[in-house]
Amino acid sequence: MFFHMVLERNMQLHPRHFGPHLRDKLVAKLMKDVEGTCSGRHGFVVAITGVDSIGKGLIRDGTGFVTFPVKYQCVVFRPFKGEILEAVVTMVNKMGFFAEAGPVQIFVSNHLIPDDMEFQSGDMPNYITSDGSVKIQKDSEVRLKIIGTRVDATEIFCIGTIKDDFLGVINEPGAAA
Amino acid sequence: MSAEPFNKLVKLAARAFYDDITTKGDNQPKTARGDNRGMAVVVLDALTSAGVSTQWGGRDCEDFSSSYIAAAELGELVDYYNPRQGLMPASFRVRTVPFEGCNQIFEEFLDPDFGESAIGRVTPIDYGLWWRQWVREEDLAKDLKLHSKQLRRTLRFFEEEKLVTRDHRRETAKGAKIYSAALAATGDGQQTGKDGEEKLKMHTHSYCCLDYAQIYDVVRYRMHRMKKKLKDELDNRNTIQKYICPTCGRSYSALDALRLISPNDEYFHCEKCNGELVAESDKLAAEEMGDGDDNARRRRREKLKDMLQKIEVQLKPLTDQLTRVKDLPVPEFGSLQAWEARASAAVRAMNGDSSNDASKSSQGQGYGGTPMPFLGETRVEVALSGVEVKEEDSKPDPAATSMKVLPPWMIKQGMNLTKEQRGEVKQEMRDNNSGSAGLRDDKKAADEYFKAYYAALIKRQQEQEAANREQQEAAKFSATTSNIPNGVFETTSDRRVGMKAKRDEDDYVEWEEAPPPGNPVHKINDLNAPAEESGDDEDDIDWEDG
Known part of the structure; x- marks a missing residue:
């Protein structure tokens, strides 16, 4: 906010x-x-x-x-717990993915990714639904909800989820460019 | 109107939640736990069944109701109320109901009948009088054949769980008598014998009582939390993932994720030993940690779903009972002192002779003149009648209590009254009389009666107490009346009796005399402003009628 x-x-x-x-x-x-x-x-x-x-x-x-x-x-x-943010995915790995909303880093663990999305490793690691319609990879834009924040004196880190209504990918990386 | 639905709720909750609670301390060996299981349920059951058994078995109960039936027949003679204003439970029906649908076990309880057959007098009845509510813990221990220490530990646990309220006090044998007197009112006569043996030394006695209102909330909250926890876990909502290093056992949370990522592969690595971190599944599925992540997750979900379903099914009776109880008035017993006061008031009402009165009151004062809030019963009264209290928002409480201690057979006693009181009564009678010709006579009569009663009561207090106490008393009345000391309450009954008697003697003599117009005014702050006004109003109406 x-x-x-x-x-x-x-x-x-x-x-x-x-x-x-x-x-x-x-x-x-x-x-x-x-x-x-x-x-x-x-x-x-x-x-x-x-x-x-x-x-x-x-x-x-x-x-x-x-x-x-x-x-x-x-x-x-300042990010708050429960806040909905739009963020850009910066890194995808087996444990989940990292995203940035402006200066804030947000981690979405694989528990908090909808169950129908599977991790695919490879050149461009991503999470993809079984029918391939939705794909989360680097530079995807996602809407997520913050469920936890760690606020240090000089650092704020957040945990987000996309396992809720109206959350998830909002823009494919290629589309915007 | 009984506590029965609530008792059933308590029983169900006890079985659902406290079945495997042991009251042994954690320092005791685990092997000793087995024999104690289920005791919590037994104790809770005892607390509820203490209510039920005295409820239907109490002889005093029958006495009380039959007395009132007798009173109703006299009603037209002795009372200036319209006897058709029935607010009493006219009768009590014993209802036999199979317990939880089981054909072997039956429960019986009384249904007070407030229906069309209700009888004549405007008399508030407090349902709390019909069953025993506050239980002395020693007695309960005796009943349950438990060691009192054991019982106390269980009760303390329930106190923490907010199921029971407890009260501790140091008291002499005299104080204990008050309790037993109260107990006698609820139909359990055995206790009196025991108390006589007590020494004059001060003992600390503990009492406990089910707090139905809170139990209802506690049970609902507990169920809500259970479901919410499972649902959250099921949806993985708002849970922060934990990671464990299998080699060094260090644990991290997802909030540390930024520090844990390694440039080489796509796993998190321990900061200390650089081992690969493993996501920690929840405790519920801890045993399934070993195999693949996805598999474990899926199985855990199944398990959670299963548990959630089980909750729905197995707690169905409890939820049903909760919905049944939802709209019922919660039986409230008030604090121990209040309950005792009410119960002893009922005794007075039943016995109805002044000697008993006097002894009781002296006991009460000897007990220390503890403030007795008479709050709970008024609510009941309003719900029932809705007629006479409606117009006197500020002072329904003394009205209710005063009404209660007015059995018709007490009218025989005469009291020496003051001029003012006589005037009061006279005016009131006049109003009443003319009112009976009017349309809403009953209501007016009731109102007038209350006003006159207040005035008389206040007058009496003025006589009794020093002049400087006067303000205090008035304040007490105009406030919630929760501060009425024991002694004052005692006087109310006397006063009432005397007033009535006086009226019987005097009213025809003084009938034709014009009443002093501002008569009811007694310089008491709050009470008299409304009383005076309405009194004038009614005077006007009278003249019009005449």
Whole structure:
């Protein structure tokens, strides 16, 4: 689920950036530092949408770095148990398959794949129904439901299922391209 | 209206869920477990059958009903109610029903008859009086020929399972007498002898009681959980797969999957020993771990399906009973104190003489004036009558209780009443009289009666107690009345009697006198506002009628 929220961060800026474009440099550095990171508390920071305020800088003794407290708005993405997501399959093996929904990695174990789908090894490992109509392989797009999340301080990993109504393959890899 | 469907529910649940429960601690050797199996069922059965046996076998039961039949014949003479307002169980039918469809075993229980043949007086009956509900654990142990420790352990287990409620208290022989008095009310007279022998030392006594309402919920919840667990497993829904390393025994969950994948092959590998991980099937099919993954899964599914079906079939009687019980009013016994109070009130109603009254009340006060909530019975009363309580939402409880302790043969006793009380009665009588000419006379009469009764009761309390207690009492009445102490309850019966008697003497003398208009007002906060208003209303109606 996506959230738009205000976060705060202390930015350390090297003295060489000091000058007329200090503020721009600060914001650029903020984006570089923050976007794409993950905190267990808020989820993945997808994008910074604005900077609310930049506080007074504090010069660190010895280094000359200056610390600015920055308040910024950003879009975060945090997966929840029970949430339905659309994801792209990245890897298929005998134990199940891995998929990505944006920054989040999701594992779907073979228990949570419908029983009528069988694993086929080979050059392009896949799960396929007996009549061959549905096939899950690398780059397939699937809709899945998250049934478990593991949230570490800097990492979020999910377990999904496609064994439910309206879940499963939504797009063959070739079709989109 | 009996607890019978609930008792059956308890029995079925006991057999379904507690058949193989042993109460031995885990530290005891496993070999000792065998002899204890099924004791839980026996104990639960005893708790229910204690109810049933006293229910139909109790002699007092017959006495009570026959007394009321007699009362009904007198009804027109002594009572100013319209006797056709029948709210009493007029009779009791003993129904014999084969137990669980078995032709050998029969169950008998009483059906109170509230039908068209119901008799005259507006008297709430609490069904709880007909059977024994709170059981002293020592007595139960004696009945079951069990060691009390053993029984207590079982009961504690059931308490944790929320099937029974228990109450412990330290009491002297006197306190125990209250219980036995209550017990006598429910038709089990044997207990009185035993209690006399008790010393004056304080003993801790434990009582237990089936909590039917909670049992119903517990059983439903348990069945729901059972089914849900199996269904989830069957669908593999919301289950996080576990993986085991067969070589080093380390276990991983699917959440670790990212760390476990190896670039070389398509299996998960142990972080520690790099062994190939095996998916761990559930405990239910643990023995089938050995062979191929797919095969095991399929077999496990079969097994789960089988279990689910078995649940449906084998618990069918239980589910049937649950649906039967669903719409029935749950028999509620209240706390131990409340139950005792009610039961002793019933004794009073049955014996109906003041000496008995006095002794009981002194006992009650000696017992500590414990607050006695009279909550459960009112609900029953409302469901039955729906007539007289409807208009007095704030104060149905004292009404109900007061009504209960009014057997007609108590009317003989006279009491010295105050002016106000007399006025009360007078006005009420007037209303009643004129009301009988009106359309909805019965209802009005009932209302007036209650109001007058409250006023009289409050007056009495004012006399009895210091002036500073007055507010407190009023508050108690206007609130839920759950705080009425024992002593107050005792006075209600007396008061009622006296009031009636007074009316019989006085009403014709004072009939024509214009009643003081604001008479019922006693400066009691909540009660009198409505009473006053409706009193005025009825006055108006009277004038119109006349």
